[in-house]
Amino acid sequence: MNAVPEPTWHADLEQRYADLVRTLEPLLPCLEIPFHLAWIDAIRELKRQRGAVVMAHSYQSPEIFHGIADVTGDSLALAQAAADCEADTIVLCGVHFMAESAKVLAPGKRVLIPDPEAGCSLAASITAADVRALRSRYPGVPVVTYVNTSAAVKAESDACCTSANALQVVEAMGAERVIFLPDRYLGLNIAQQTQVELILWHGACEVHERFSAEDARDVRRRFDARIVAHPECTPAVTAEADFVGSTTAMGAWLEKEQPERVALITECSMADNLRARFPGVQFIKPCNLCPHMKRITLQNVYECLRDLRHEVDVEPQVAEGARRALARMLAIGRRERV
Secondary structure, three states: OOOOOOOOOOOOHHHHOHHHHHHHOOOOOOOHHHHHHHHHHHHHHHHHHHOEEEEEEOOOOHHHHOOOOOEEEOHHHHHHHHHHOOOOEEEEEOOHHHHHHHHHHOOOOEEEOOOOOOOOHHHHOOOHHHHHHHHHHOOOOOEEEEOOOOHHHHHOOOEEEOOOOHHHHHHHOOOOEEEEEOEHHHHHHHHOOOOOEEEEOOEOOOOHHHOOHHHHHHHHHHHOOEEEEOOOOOHHHHOOOOEEOOHHHHHHHHHHHOOOEEEEEOEHHHHHHHHHHOOOOEEEOOOEOOOOHHHOOHHHHHHHHHHOOOEOOOOHHHHHHHHHHHHHHHHHHHHHHO
């Protein structure tokens, strides 16, 4: 193997990465871009040497999302990519539950996370013991668990879901009642679309629950903007929106509607990354940063690949149960696309 490259700025980097520079210029302060290019160049070489694939969630900063990621998307897209991945090493630029899901679905791969402390308020809101207690309280009621949870919680569930497919998964259970965990606002929004009775938990996303209906109304008044909200927002917020959907669905809506101005009520980097895809749309940003996603940086991605550190592992019995729940979600998704 060649010597591990050091991130060093060279005068030719901006010419070599001219297309990337043009992508990043509208998204980042111009003085940051040359600094990022040295790290991007070193990471790309390390990826080649390590036989690694970098997967990045849509909430990652533009220099990661556009600069080093081989696979990008929402939780469902990353889960599917992990299941299909042929690379020996996966670097998951996201939060810890996503890296666990990748390891569960690709047990023979080395899965790394640049910062093992990148957590999630939803994942922290519920434990496997909580799920077992709910099953005891509601015997025979199936459990659908949002992917924003630990592998241990997934292992206690009948099926997982994402915000993109939650309604389909709930209805695929074929039951009059479903325990839906752990995001109560996503659950309340799904409950408005189905006859299935949902038994909800008290978890919430610390990014999306901070938005208010007045935030949405204020943006519409001040900017005459269309409102697009994530279903982890409160029902009061989603009621103000022109469209409610997952990160992938937001992109599809923008592709179809091509609004002059839009406000994405979600994590800030989502708007940055879509702005590169839709340069003709003016993005108003009443957004909140996810402090956990922003723990992932070019520097710790580089160190993670250089040292092959922060490997994620899941205890075999837990992985087996989580794999069943994730596989059921993916199977439902395949049926829906047929």
